[in-house]
Structure formats: C-alpha cells, structure tokens
Amino acid sequence: MNDKMWSILIQLGPNMSANIYHELQWDEKLWDTVLEKCVWTGINTIVLDVNDGLEYGSHPELALKGAWTRNRMRREIKRCRELGITLIPKLNFSTNHHRWLGVYSRMASTPQYYRVAYDLIRELYELFEHPKYFHLGMDEESAQYTEGREHCSFRQGELFWHDLRYLVDCVADLGAKPWIWSSPLFDHPDEFKAHFAPDEMIISPYHYNAFRPEHFTPIESRSEYLVYYSEGKYKDMGIKFVEEDPYLVQFIERAIPLMKEGYVYVPCASVFNRCKYNHDDLIEYFRDNAPDEQILGYMTAPWKKVIPEFRDFFMESFEAFKTAKEKFYY
DSSP states (O other): OTTSEEEEEEESSOOSSSOOOSBOOBOHHHHHHHHHHHHHHTOOEEEEEOTTSBOOSSOGGGOOBTOBOHHHHHHHHHHHHHTTOEEEEEOOOOTTSOGGGGGGGGGTTSHHHHHHHHHHHHHHHHHTTSOSEEEEEOOOOSGGGOTTOSSOOOOOHHHHHHHHHHHHHHHHHHTOEEEEESHHHHHSHHHHHHHOOGGGOEEEOBOOSOOSGGGOOBGGGSHHHHHHTTSGGGTTSOOOBGGGSHHHHHHHHHHHHHHTTTOEEOOEEOSTTOOTTHHHHHHHHHHHHSOGGGBOEEEEOOOSBBSGGGHHHHHHHHHHHHHHHHHHHO
C-alpha cells in the first residue's frame, strides 16, 4: 500500500473562473515551504495547474506578467525530482475554468481552439519530460456555472463528448494517460460509458465535506451555507446538513458503483470547505469500499494561490493529508 500516489494540486496560473489577474500570483518563499512540507507529508506528486503561468513557446501571448520561463519550469521539474516528487502538468479545458486561454476561451469547439489546445498539450508533454499522466480538468461544465459572466458559453450533448474525445486523444497519442475530474462521469454516467472505456483515463472524484453522518456539517454553522441553501433550487429542499446537497448525495450514490466498472481513481480532498473531517473521511471511505488496485492514490487540493495570505490553507492541507495517510495506510 506504500506505492500509492500521494499528490497535491498547486495552482501556478490563477485565471480559471471569475477573477482576472494580469500578473502571476506567486510567492517564492511560500513555494519553498510548500516543497519542504511535501517531503514532510510524504507527497510524491505535484499536479501543477500551469494554465497562463508559463511563457509558452507555441503561444507566448497567453503568459501573465511574471510567468515562469520554460527554463524555470525545467529547473523546478529537476528540483522536485531530486526531492522525490514528480511534477504532473494540468491544463483545465472546461469552459467554466478556461479563462486562462484568453481570447481563445471565446473560441471553444472551433478549429483554432483545437489547434491551440493541441499545441499547448504537446509543448507541456515535452517540457515535462514525457510525464506518465496529464490532467485535463474538464469539471463543472454546465449552464449553472455561467451566472454573472460577461461571456457565457458551455458545451453539452455530443459536442461536449466530441471535445473531450479530442483532448483525451491529444494526450494519449503523445504517450501519457489522460486524467480528468469526475464531473463528466458522475453527472452523465451512461453517456460517458458510451464514449469512453474505463481504461482510457484516470478519474479524480472530488468531495470536500464529511462522509460519516456523525461528522456532517449543519448549515447553520456558517452564514454562507444558510444563504446558499435558502436560495434558488435549494430553498424548498429543507437541507439541514451540507452533506444533503444533491451533488454530494449523488457522489456517494455513484462513486463506488461506477468504480467497480473498471475506472481507476485518485480521490481528492480539500480544506477549502473548512470541514475538518474531510481528509480522514474521504480516505477511509475509499480505502474501505473501493478495490485497492483501482485506487492509484489520493490528492489534496488547497484551491488557493501560492501567496502569503493563504499560507494557513496550505499548512492545514499538509497536516490533514499526512494525518489521514498515516492513519489509514501506514
């Protein structure tokens, strides 16, 4: 069991959703601390959300001010390798998270968009020295995530499956295993299974709350929850605990049954929702219910930029991940 992947998601390029940044959001001192803590935690893999945080040779117009040069990226790959850590590239091509593509984000599903996607995937594959895995994101692509956007678009139906197939093939044809979030599989299991075989990609199910009923989070515990679950589609559901959210209920209903059809998972936990039980509950749940050979490993995702104001999120992530890892696997 000690050969599992123990990974953390680190955001280099910050432009994924609503906010727009014109400069890299990055602190070198905190990055040094993050790497030290990765070693302390036993993390052997960093999934790096590259996005617009790199000066691409193929599309330099995407780079933020202060973005890493390709030589800097090579040095970091080498530095991590010397620490026993593998860097895995990630580019999120979900229309809800691809603002980093700049003008190309408004060209989804066009020939130019496909060319740019291929160029970037190929460049990162070579720059990262032919990584075994390549994360494509592809989470949360639907109308509900377009509210408040100045430019709104999302793919659905056969167009979504066509584009996911294109991206998956871009990665697989280079020699890496595609890796995506669980949204397409869990939200549309029949369609997903009709288009992709279980061995074509790695799936990361993400769940940032409790699994055990005794650990459930009352919505009155945070004012944000009280507001969120009293509005829109939630207002008549009578939700008393966050874990009664339809998304989280669906997660439990589908995660293990779908996995038993052959999918390989890297389940992802996070301190983002401030649930102190999440890492323990998630790792225990999959260890006890999933076929061990189909658990490639686990991930923690702070979902914060590497800047001093979020230092506590990273420290909490390392502590929670290490504690859960040692409790349930060592």
